[in-house]
Amino acid sequence: MDLREALRTTGAVRAFTDQAVAPEVLADVLDTARFAPSGGNRQPWKVAIVEDLELRSGLRALMQPTWNEYRTASGQGQTPFNAVDYVRPEHIEEHPNPLLDAIETIPVVLVVAADLRLIVAADDNLDRIAVVPGASIYPFCWNLLLAARSHGLGGVLTTFLSRSEPQAAQLLQLPEHHAIVAMLCLGYPVHQPTRLTRGRTATFASIDTFAGDRFG
Numbered sequence: 001m002d003l004r005e006a007l008r009t010t011g012a013v014r015a016f017t018d019q020a021v022a023p024e025v026l027a028d029v030l031d032t033a034r035f036a037p038s039g040g041n042r043q044p045w046k047v048a049i050v051e052d053l054e055l056r057s058g059l060r061a062l063m064q065p066t067w068n069e070y071r072t073a074s075g076q077g078q079t080p081f082n083a084v085d086y087v088r089p090e091h092i093e094e095h096p097n098p099l100l101d102a103i104e105t106i107p108v109v110l111v112v113a114a115d116l117r118l119i120v121a122a123d124d125n126l127d128r129i130a131v132v133p134g135a136s137i138y139p140f141c142w143n144l145l146l147a148a149r150s151h152g153l154g155g156v157l158t159t160f161l162s163r164s165e166p167q168a169a170q171l172l173q174l175p176e177h178h179a180i181v182a183m184l185c186l187g188y189p190v191h192q193p194t195r196l197t198r199g200r201t202a203t204f205a206s207i208d209t210f211a212g213d214r215f216g
Contacts, residue, residue: 009194013154014099016187033143038136044118050109062164071095107187113178154189
C-alpha cells in the first residue's frame with residue numbers, strides 16, 4: 001500500500017472476523033514495527049502477546065471500571081482524565097464495551113510496555129504532567145498498526161489498562177521500572193474505516209507563533 005494512503009486511511013478497528021492471524025504474519029508485524037524511532041535509538045519497548053484467555057479476562061476486569069468512568073465523564077461534557085480540569089463524576093454508570101466484551105475472541109492482543117530507564121523525560125521539570133516521554137514509545141505503537149494494515153489487518157490502540165497498572169503488572173509480570181503504555185487489538189477487520197474525519201490544517205497550523213496567521 002502507498003504510504004500516503006496508509007497514513008490517511010488507517011482508522012481504528014474494534015470488530016474482527018474469526019479468521020486467525022498466522023504466527024508468521026504477527027512476527028512480520030513486530031519485526032517491521034521495531035524500526036520505529038526512539039530517543040537515542042534506545043528502543044525501550046517490550047511486548048506481551050496475550051494468548052491465555054483467563055489472563056485476557058483479567059485484563060478486561062481491570063479496564064472496565066476505567067471505561068465506565070470515561071464514558072460517564074464524556075457524557076457530562078468532560079475530557080476524561082485530562083490533567084488540567086478533570087472532575088471525577090460522583091456517580092459512575094455502567095457502560096458496555098464491545099471490544100472488551102469480546103477480548104477472549106480477538107485474534108491478537110498485545111500489551112506494550114516501556115523501560116523508563118531508557119526514556120528521556122525532557123519535560124519532567126515542568127509543573128505539569130510529562131508528555132515528552134511518549135515520543136520514544138508511541139511511534140512504535142503506530143508502527144504496529146501500520147505494519148498490521150500492510151497485511152490486511154485492522155487494529156486499535158487503547159490506554160485504559162495503564163490506569164490499573166499496579167494490578168496489571170502482577171498479572172503480566174511487568175519488569176521493574178517498566179510502564180504499561182498501551183494495549184493493541186489486531187485482526188482481520190469486519191470493516192476497515194478509510195473515510196476519516198480530522199480537522200483541516202488551518203485549524204492547528206500557524207505561521208511563526210501559535211498566535212500567528214493560520215497556515216493552510
